[in-house]
Amino acid sequence: MKRGLFSIFLVSLLFISGCAQRLVFERGNGINEAQIYTMRITGRFQSNISSNIFVDSSPNVCPDGKAIVFSSSRDISRSTREIDVYQSSKDIYIMNTNGNNVRQLTWGMGRARDPKCSGQGLIAFGGPVHGFDRIWTVRTDGTGLREVTNPGPNEKDVGCDFYDDGRRIVFVRVDEPTGRSDLYSVSFDGSQPVQRLTNTLDISENFPVVSHDGRLLAYVASSPGTGNTSIRLMNVGSWALINEIAMQPPASKVIRGLGFSCDDKRLFVSTESSDVSGSYQPHRFEIFSMNTDGTDQRRVTRNGVGDYWPTAICSP
Secondary structure: OOHHHHHHHHHHHHHHHHOOOOOEEEOOOOOOOOEEEEEEEOOOOOOOOOOOOOOOOEEEEEEOEEEEEEEOOOOOOOOOOOOOOOOEEEEEEEEEOOOOOOOEOOHHHHOOHHHHHHHOEEEEEEEEEEEEEEEEEEEOOOOOEEEEEOOOOEEEEEEEEOOOOOOEEEEEEEEEOOEEEEEEEEEOOOOOEEEEEHHHHHHHHEEEEEEEOOOOEEEEEOOOOOOOOOEEEEEEOOOOOOEEEOOOOOOEEEEEEEOOOOOOOEEEEEEEOOOOOOOOOOHHHEOOOEEEOOOOEEEEOOOOOOEEEEEEEEOO
16 A cells, blocks of 8 residues: 555656746747747746847757757847837847846847757857858857858758757758758868758758757658648658658647757647637747657647747756
């Protein structure tokens, strides 16, 4: 009897511990209104940790679980908040996971966005040069800004993440005339030639994210011709496809952000939800979660505001 009670207690403790895990995400309309929130992975205890008049977007948690990197229209060097939240200029910032100690890392980068943090103290992000985006890196102390990729004419590089213990970056290269995109890889400092990872004529790949243990790559695969969209998982290194997930209703085909759970057994997905009322699409994005084999799809948020870019807050 005592053993049975202990087993129940242990299971309950594990459940409570899992529920206590947190996500960070962007909430807004996906265009010119955005703030950074945290919540439990169950969707409870949602809290605005940026809480300002600026556009704070595309958050990502550093591997040590202590800091969040994000893109923002704020300029903390100014004494007054005169910046119009509708402006497009953004830079990269870092802050503690409770929203304190905000530091600006880049200046005048144009539309710097979608930063990802490595365990080696580097941040990779997309930023334009003469209107064409490429991948950059900067250290978490704001030093060492480096241009890592140099796309060709009518190409742009967006959406990235680190792998191979921070030594390499997977990113998306877009052919602007066709809008078609594929996955590529480059060394963290750009010193080695860019490698192409996918070459699918009828599929565009976007939003790559690497699991915390570095073994899996998840990304969104969409077919402009058919309108079909799925989430694909690959083995990192061999780049062999191991699974393909089709979201179930009310989740729809439009996805804006993926993230792995701390144990890498589940995915968090920002997707348009068909049961949210209203004609304004950006407000219909909600966060769902599921196992990496596509089973056990659960809804995390239900608010009709617009929730994007979920990423788990994990400690080593």
